[in-house]
Amino acid sequence: NAGVTQTPKFRILKIGQSMTLQCTQDMNHNYMYWYRQDPGMGLKLIYYSVGAGITDKGEVPNGYNVSRSTTEDFPLRLELAAPSQTSVYFCASSLPAPYEQFFGPGTRLTVL
Amino acid sequence: KQEVTQIPAALSVPEGENLVLNCSFTDSAIYNLQWFRQDPGKGLTSLLLIQSSQREQTSGRLNASLDKSSGRSTLYIAASQPGDSATYLCAVPMEYGNKLVFGAGTILRVKS
Numbered sequence: 633n634a635g636v637t638q639t640p641k642f643r644i645l646k647i648g649q650s651m652t653l654q655c656t657q658d659m660n661h662n663y664m665y666w667y668r669q670d671p672g673m674g675l676k677l678i679y680y681s682v683g684a685g686i687t688d689k690g691e692v693p694n695g696y697n698v699s700r701s702t703t704e705d706f707p708l709r710l711e712l713a714a715p716s717q718t719s720v721y722f723c724a725s726s727l728p729a730p731y732e733q734f735f736g737p738g739t740r741l742t743v744l
Numbered sequence: 745k746q747e748v749t750q751i752p753a754a755l756s757v758p759e760g761e762n763l764v765l766n767c768s769f770t771d772s773a774i775y776n777l778q779w780f781r782q783d784p785g786k787g788l789t790s791l792l793l794i795q796s797s798q799r800e801q802t803s804g805r806l807n808a809s810l811d812k813s814s815g816r817s818t819l820y821i822a823a824s825q826p827g828d829s830a831t832y833l834c835a836v837p838m839e840y841g842n843k844l845v846f847g848a849g850t851i852l853r854v855k856s
Contacts, residue, residue: 731842
């Protein structure tokens with residue numbers, strides 16, 4: 633099993649550009665999550681999904697969108713990149729109870 | 745609103761020492777608590793998950809305890825090694841078992 637994979641590993645965007653961060657898991661987990669981590673801080677939840685077709689907002693959803701058309705994939709879309717979105721983005725997945733979350737390697741995004 | 749605090753923010757110890765990392769949370773009605781390890785530039789690796797009904801969990805040289813009533817968890821690392829150097833994060837759910845709230849982490853350096 634590859635676990636949770638994310639692409640790309642690094643990306644530099646200009647202000648106002650758009651991009652999609654890809655996340656795929658092969659563990660047949662129902663639940664998937666997107667977090668961002670700013671320097672010296674813990675992770676903050678952006679969006680999560682409890683199954684295909686179902687998504688909901690986390691703590692910091694503004695400026696992002698998600699979709700969940702399959703169990704395996706959970707892409708995160710940035711529509712109009714802003715410098716405040718410079719961060720490291722992590723995707724995670726879990727089964728329902730006990731909800732142990734498994735993380736991907738992250739995408740480091742810089743917006744200039 | 746659930747808040748998670750980790751003390752100390754950084755810790756440097758000589759190889760072989762036993763050490764304790766602390767995690768406190770404001771809302772004691774948690775479903776579980778998860779400890780993670782993060783290596784520089786990498787994703788998070790799940791170390792231990794303690795269910796709310798448990799008082800401790802052990803994995804090799806790691807032992808995590810949970811005291812819900814006081815809103816505290818500790819991660820005990822026995823006989824520390826340079827390979828233990830990493831950032832250690834604890835996280836509790838906002839509700840039920842998903843949507844984690846993270847502490848800012850403890851940066852551990854074990855000197856050889």
